[in-house]
Amino acid sequence: MSKQSISICWLRRDLRLGDNAALYHALKSQNPVLLLFIFDKNILDKLPGKTDSRVTFIHETLLQLNQQLQTYHTSILIKYGTPEKVWPDVLNSYNVASVFTNHDYEPYAITRDSALAEYLSSESIAFRTFKDQVIFEKDEIVKADGKPYTVFTPYFRQWRQKLNTFYLKPYPSDNYFKNFFTTAAFEIPSLKEMGFEKSAQALPGLNFESKLGDYEERRDYPADDATTHIGMHLRFGTVSIRHAAQEALKQNADKWLSELAWRDFYMMILWHFPQTATQSFKSAYDKIKWRNNETEFTAWCEGKTGYPLVDAGMRQLNETGYMHNRVRMVVASFLTKHLLIDWRWGEAYFAEKLLDYEMASNIGGWQWACGCGNDAAPYFRVFNPELQTKKFDPDYKYIHKWAPEYKQQKHVKPIVEHAFARERILKVFKEALNS
Structure with missing residues (x-):
């Protein structure tokens, strides 16, 4: 003792x-x-x-x-x-x-x-x-009446206005390392002792600074791999959020800075509205009659939907524990809107697979894609995977890398037709929201 x-x-x-x-x-x-x-x-x-x-x-x-x-x-x-x-x-x-x-x-x-x-x-x-782990938390960015913002744009306006060197000043903890408790090295439990094995999956390095220059211009093109892969490092705090924001300001990377603000926003939402971990932010959406077809859900998980961009994204996720940000939106919209499968099923699958899984952002992103979360856009926004492909992967570079069967034309038939799926979701959502 x-x-x-x-x-x-x-x-x-x-x-x-x-x-x-x-x-x-x-x-x-x-x-x-x-x-x-x-x-x-x-x-x-x-x-x-x-x-x-x-x-x-x-x-x-x-x-x-x-x-x-x-x-x-x-x-x-x-x-x-x-x-x-x-x-x-x-x-x-x-x-x-x-x-x-x-x-x-x-x-x-x-x-x-x-x-x-x-x-x-x-x-x-x-x-x-x-x-x-955030720049602004809890009640630090609120409306004039003290209530939390529930839409990102006005939140971000105040977030950006309030951001200054005081909030980004690093804590000089290294000046005080002499104050550590002196002790011999403790034994560290091995992965095996905890019932785990070492993963062979490649883990992301930390070099986000080099990606900020053309982030805004190239971030939506999955074949370019122009995003920063900083998510896992922010999730486990191997990098300081203050350093990340300072770097964004230094390089005038405004779009990337707004992504850090989205992260703060979703953390704040989860803190103020903890029920959103399992329920839709817009409670009317909990009345939706989901189809929840298990065969179709398995096809989505395995990247066998017959939609090239969706399949490539799911294969990338299953193989690497990562999925390009634009593609995340497409696959989430496809599951909830095209297949009428509860967003919570997709959120749980991402929670299991994503290396950079962060509860607040993942739930926020899934509810955004479904239309039941913090979003000013109406529920009838339905991503068309084919148009998204033409816009962001026109040469099929990303698709051919992760779902090569599309190169050989050996892919499966689409499990649902886009126009039909769009009509169906609009009808089902409308019925639920008007009930």
């Missing part, structure tokens, strides 16, 4: 040492700081397979951080278990005066942190939390 009073900084979605709000405040507190990470069984047990690239990414990132920390004669205490079981063990082993962590806006995280706050309070331990 260490008699020395320490602070704990609990890492979650902020797997970096530099420009980390909670770590900065912890290191500036009066006690030496021990880093903690929990491989949370409540989350891991719900993953469908034993080879999950996201778990591999977290594990490898923690190994790298641990190596950096050896220079400062410290180590990350990495536990595998549920937070409710891990925390009492940690408090038994150390004399903990305070716990620091960064905010998380997802429903499970809010419940978990609320329970921990109560538990720590009963043990007379201070629990301090900070904004770190």
